[in-house]
Amino acid sequence: MFDPSIKAVLCDIGGVLYVGDTPIPGAIEALVRIKSRYSVRFVTNTTQKTAQQVVEALRSMGFDIAEDEVLTALDVTKLFLKNHDSRGFYLLTDDATAFFDDLNEIERQHYVVIGDAQENFTYERLNKAFRLLQSGSELIAVAKNRYFKDNDYQLSMDAGGFVSALEYASGKEAHIIGKPSHDFYRLACSSMNVEPAECLMIGDDIESDILGAQEAGLKTLLVKTGKFAVQDLESGIMPDFIADSIADIP
Incomplete structure (x- = not known):
């Protein structure tokens, strides 16, 4: 993918996989590719839905996700x-x-x-x-x-x-408790039996997803979907990788 040391992926949900109730174009297929190579946990700060509700919503959009793959705040x-x-x-x-x-x-x-x-x-x-x-x-x-x-x-x-x-x-x-807490990221990594340095965080929030994950020791990829704004790239926070969307991850 990007780095041979990466063994697992954390993936934000809202803004990365879908916006509103519509999947990001190519996200369903991209997720199949990513899950074929890496352990994955889907992490979200949503406080409106439980993990079960998150999974039900994602499945209704066509995503193949199990409840034990989702970790919510x-x-x-x-x-x-x-x-x-x-x-x-x-x-x-x-x-x-x-x-x-x-x-x-x-x-x-x-x-x-x-x-x-x-x-x-x-x-x-x-x-x-x-x-x-x-x-x-x-x-x-x-x-x-x-x-x-x-x-x-x-x-x-x-x-x-x-x-x-x-x-x-x-x-x-x-x-x-949730992102950008170090404890949250480290708990997510430990659920896949990997160290933070062996994990890539994919997100659309420059502070919570990117800076928070970097401070916890993870590598990061910023997607230009969801809440991303051009001024995020002028914030002084530098993701390890940038992609137009999750569909563009090689």
């Missing part, structure tokens, strides 16, 4: 809460909140968990989260992305602005 957040024997107060969508229902029997609630809550970002709920933080709870950001490309092909505000608002109001810094 919600998966890692649940693992974090279990390891800390705690449940959370969730600023998430209703579907994402239901993903944590099996933790409801845990008595300890030591964390405020925030992701893209969409209509659930009400003042009442944000203020409740603020008061819990003032009372000693800690803040977990499932992801802190600034924006994403929505189903109407326009950019929409992601959870990052709301995370920053709670950080500013409470004086506490969020613990970020």
Whole structure:
């Protein structure tokens, strides 16, 4: 492919495989080629869908992906809460909140968990989260992305602005679970039994996908689809490789 030391691939989903509900031209075929040579994990910061919902959506578009090949920020957040024997107060969508229902029997609630809550970002709920933080709870950001490309092909505000608002109001810094967290990338690599230096990250987000993966020790490839913008190449962040789309990866 690019480097004989590469043994595995991490691949972002939204903006790399599809935009809206339409596959990137050539992405389905490209994925077949990549999976024929490398172990692959599909990683996403989406906090609106569980891994099962992500797989169902991708399969409906024609992608051949198994549920155990997908790692979401919600998966890692649940693992974090279990390891800390705690449940959370969730600023998430209703579907994402239901993903944590099996933790409801845990008595300890030591964390405020925030992701893209969409209509659930009400003042009442944000203020409740603020008061819990003032009372000693800690803040977990499932992801802190600034924006994403929505189903109407326009950019929409992601959870990052709301995370920053709670950080500013409470004086506490969020613990970020998803990309660009080093722990997220290293967990994804370990699930394929490879070291970070043996793995290539394919993404469309210059900060979360490219810089985050580089800082975790991975090689990176930036695609010019999804949320990519020309000014990304002027940010000072230099991916190892650049392609017009995943279909153009040799």
